[in-house]
Structure formats: C-alpha cells, structure tokens
Amino acid sequence: MSKGKSTKKQILDTAVRIASTFGIQGITIGKLAGATGMSKSGLFAHFEKKDNLQLEIMKLASENFVETVFIPAFKKQKGEERILAMFENWMSYLNDGQTLPGGSIFISASFELDDRPGELRSFVQKSQEDLIRNIAKAASLAIEVGDFRKDLNPDEFAKRLYSYVLGYHHYKRMLNHPDSDSFIRKAFCDLVGDARTENKKHKEIKLKVAN
Amino acid sequence: MSKGKSTKKQILDTAVRIASTFGIQGITIGKLAGATGMSKSGLFAHFEKKDNLQLEIMKLASENFVETVFIPAFKKQKGEERILAMFENWMSYLNDGQTLPGGSIFISASFELDDRPGELRSFVQKSQEDLIRNIAKAASLAIEVGDFRKDLNPDEFAKRLYSYVLGYHHYKRMLNHPDSDSFIRKAFCDLVGDARTENKKHKEIKLKVAN
Numbered sequence: 001m002s003k004g005k006s007t008k009k010q011i012l013d014t015a016v017r018i019a020s021t022f023g024i025q026g027i028t029i030g031k032l033a034g035a036t037g038m039s040k041s042g043l044f045a046h047f048e049k050k051d052n053l054q055l056e057i058m059k060l061a062s063e064n065f066v067e068t069v070f071i072p073a074f075k076k077q078k079g080e081e082r083i084l085a086m087f088e089n090w091m092s093y094l095n096d097g098q099t100l101p102g103g104s105i106f107i108s109a110s111f112e113l114d115d116r117p118g119e120l121r122s123f124v125q126k127s128q129e130d131l132i133r134n135i136a137k138a139a140s141l142a143i144e145v146g147d148f149r150k151d152l153n154p155d156e157f158a159k160r161l162y163s164y165v166l167g168y169h170h171y172k173r174m175l176n177h178p179d180s181d182s183f184i185r186k187a188f189c190d191l192v193g194d195a196r197t198e199n200k201k202h203k204e205i206k207l208k209v210a211n
Numbered sequence: 212m213s214k215g216k217s218t219k220k221q222i223l224d225t226a227v228r229i230a231s232t233f234g235i236q237g238i239t240i241g242k243l244a245g246a247t248g249m250s251k252s253g254l255f256a257h258f259e260k261k262d263n264l265q266l267e268i269m270k271l272a273s274e275n276f277v278e279t280v281f282i283p284a285f286k287k288q289k290g291e292e293r294i295l296a297m298f299e300n301w302m303s304y305l306n307d308g309q310t311l312p313g314g315s316i317f318i319s320a321s322f323e324l325d326d327r328p329g330e331l332r333s334f335v336q337k338s339q340e341d342l343i344r345n346i347a348k349a350a351s352l353a354i355e356v357g358d359f360r361k362d363l364n365p366d367e368f369a370k371r372l373y374s375y376v377l378g379y380h381h382y383k384r385m386l387n388h389p390d391s392d393s394f395i396r397k398a399f400c401d402l403v404g405d406a407r408t409e410n411k412k413h414k415e416i417k418l419k420v421a422n
Contacts, residue, residue: 021326102326111322114384115232115313121385128386159394163378167370170377173325175339183370 008046011036012060013099019057021102024109024120027054054120061105062127068093070134079147080192080200082138087188088208090165091181103173106131107166132158139195148195157195164188219257222247223271224310230268232313235320235331238265265331272316273338279304281345289352291359291403291411297349298399299419301376302392314384317342318377343369350406359406368406375399 014035019027029050033040047053073086094104102108110128113121135158142148148157164187172180189205196203225246230238240261244251258264284296305315313319321339324332346369353359359368375398383391400416407414 023323108322108325110381110385111319112234114319114381125386128381156394156397159378159382160375160398162381163374163398164371166377166381167374170321170325170339170373171370174321175336183367186367187371187374 011038011043011046012056015053015057016061016064016099016105017101019054019061019105019109020100023112024054024057024105025112027057029053051120055123058105058109058120058123058127062123064099065093065106065127065131068096073138077145078138078141079145080142080196083135083142083192084205084207086135086138087161091184094165094169103169107169132162135161142195146197147200149197152195157191160191161188164191222249222254222257223267226264226268227272227275227310227316228312230265230272230316230320231311234323235265235268235316236323238268240264262331266334269316269320269331269334269338273334275310276304276317276338276342279307284349288356289349290356291353291407293349294346294353294403295416295418297346298372302395305376305380314380318380343373346372353406357408358411360408363406368402371402372399375402 011032015027015032018031018035022031027050029040029043029047032038032053033043036043043053047056069086069089073082073089076082076085094100106124106127109120109124113124132155136154139148139152139154139157143150143152143154164184167187168180168184171177171183177183185207189207192205193201222243226238226243229242229246233242238261240251240254240258243249243264244254247254254264258267280297280300284293284300287293287296305311317335317338320331320335324335343366347365350359350363350365350368354361354363354365375395378398379391379395382388382394388394396418400418403416404412
C-alpha cells in the first residue's frame, strides 16, 4: 500500500464511524477534519467534494460487509450451514461497535435517501439488491441440496430475513430493547424451521452468536 | 376552530408532506415558507424555532396514524378481525400519496434519530412503543377470544409484523420493487396463519386491500 492510499484508508475508516452515528448525509468535511486532526484543505485533496467522500464511504462500508458476512459464509457448505453462517456473521457485523458505533450505514442511508435520486442512492440501492440476491441464492442452494423444501420461495425467504434485520436494528438502536438479540435469533430460527424439508423440521438449530 | 389554529393546521399538513420526502431533519423554516407561500417571520410567529416545528409535525403525524389505523380497527370485534382491520388501515395509511408522498415519517425519523438524544427522539420512541404495544394488545385479545393459539407471544407477533412493514417500506420506497404489496400481504397472511389455533388454521384470510 502506498502512503497516500493508506492515509486515505485511515480517513475513510474514521468517516465510516462518523457516518454510522450521524448518517451519510450528516457527514461533513468539517466533522471529518475534527475527527482525523487533518486540515480541511488536506481532506479536499483526497476527495474534492462531499459527494465523492459519501460515495467512497458507502463503497468501503459495502466492502466491509461483503468481507465480514458473505466471503466467509460462501466458504461453508451449500445449504443450511451457509445460511446460518451468513446470519451469524451479519449479527457480528452489526454489533461491531468498533467499526460501526451507530449501527449499519446501509440501513440508515436507505431510509435517508429513499426520496433523493442520485449516484449515492443508486449505489446504496444496488448494494441492497445484491444483498437480497445473495441471500436468495444461498436459499436456492439450500433447496438444491435438500435442506430446504422445494416449494420455498427463495426471494421471499431473503426479504423476510432482511425485514427481521431491519426490525432488529430498529428495536435495538432506536427503542433500546434489551431483548432485541433474542427477538432476531428466534425470528431467524422460526424462518429457517419453516423453510426446512419435512424430515429435517425438528433438528435443533445451533447458532454461535458471539455478542 | 379559531383562524389561528386552522392556519397552523394547514401549515402543519404541508410540513408533514415535506417531512415525508425530506425527512424530519430535512425540514426547514425556509422550505416551509416556499411551500406555503408564507413569510419566514410569519412562520416563526407560529413555531418560534425549528425544534418546535419538528415536534409538532411528529405529533400531527402520530394523530393521523392513530385516527387512520387504530381508531377504526378498535371499533371492530376483538380477535383476528381487528388485526386484519389494523393491517388494512396501515396499508392505506402508508400508501396515501396525498398525506405522505414520501412514505412514513415515523419510519424515516426512527432511522434518522436513533443516535441523537432529545425531545424529538423521545417522542418518536414513545410513539413506536405505543404502536408495538397496541398491536400486541390486539394479539392478546385474539388469544383471549380463541382466534389465536395460547402459546403465541403477542409481543413477538407485533414485532415481526412491524419488521415486515419496515421491510415493505424499504422494498417499495428504496428499491422500487413492483411486487412489494404482494410481499407484505403474503408475509402478513403467513404470520396470522401461524398465530391461529389449530382448528382455524386453514380458513382463508380475506384482505380488502384498497391499493
């Protein structure tokens, strides 16, 4: 890594943390200058304008998500095992207070940007489509290997799972419900239980949840 | 209604529409002046500062919700009928392009404000708690009258339903999925189906969905 790149990466890591708390629209070159100890003009040299900064933040957040959630899960066996890994990784990702002190940037950005067309919204939209498609793909493979029933709709499975994650984020971050972790775990287990083929219906679901 | 009050109500109706698109933090006295044709100083006379305006917007949005969703539903029989009415009213509320051109203010405000303590966040939080409690209460009554099974957890039922609504809002508003209405209807029907007592399991669920 060249020095310029590594400095930029450090700035962006800080920017991701700020955006996690203040939202992607709440990020400013001024706030970032305060948090990194760099001058505004130094930051302008890296990003030129706020739009570029916002887009680079979302790109880094997206890379972080893929690296933490999907890549390790896709190393697991096709089928339920991979779905469980995906869910566990997702929970770790959302609860990593170091990287995301204020919760998922994608979730807040989605609700912030829904009525504001532009490059940033398009990027967030595409990332969200990829997310749903990746979960649906994993559910299709689980049908293929006989873990999930043939009449399961993989897209519906993915969208219900993501709805629970949105609810979880809301109950935990906005409402500060202490039982949010057990809410999402139980909802997830019921969703998986319902997706299974008849002969696997009653096998225990073992989640390793770190948090 | 005195003239002052009715003018204020009209301003607030406009403000609710603006906040629906730009978010509760995106509302400014300037934008409101532009939309209502009033002077900024005229608006200051009504609200004094932006904080008051934001809080009054959320209060009006909350009243609208209760009047559209809960009050007519609570006139229905206790039990599944009331739950169905609540859901149908909720869908009409969310899809009323006249009042909420940009979707639910509460949903976007929840994600905007989760990391920003203050009176506004507290109000939104309380409204969300009331919402979940009202659905859970309706589910408890459905257990009481024998429509729903005794081992159903009403709070869980309410939180799963609200998660689906959050997902619905996201898929429809952010991702522009044309099948979002059928997504939420099917998710809701499965949730109700799963909540029912064994002898009512296979009765058809008839939804009147206006939109």
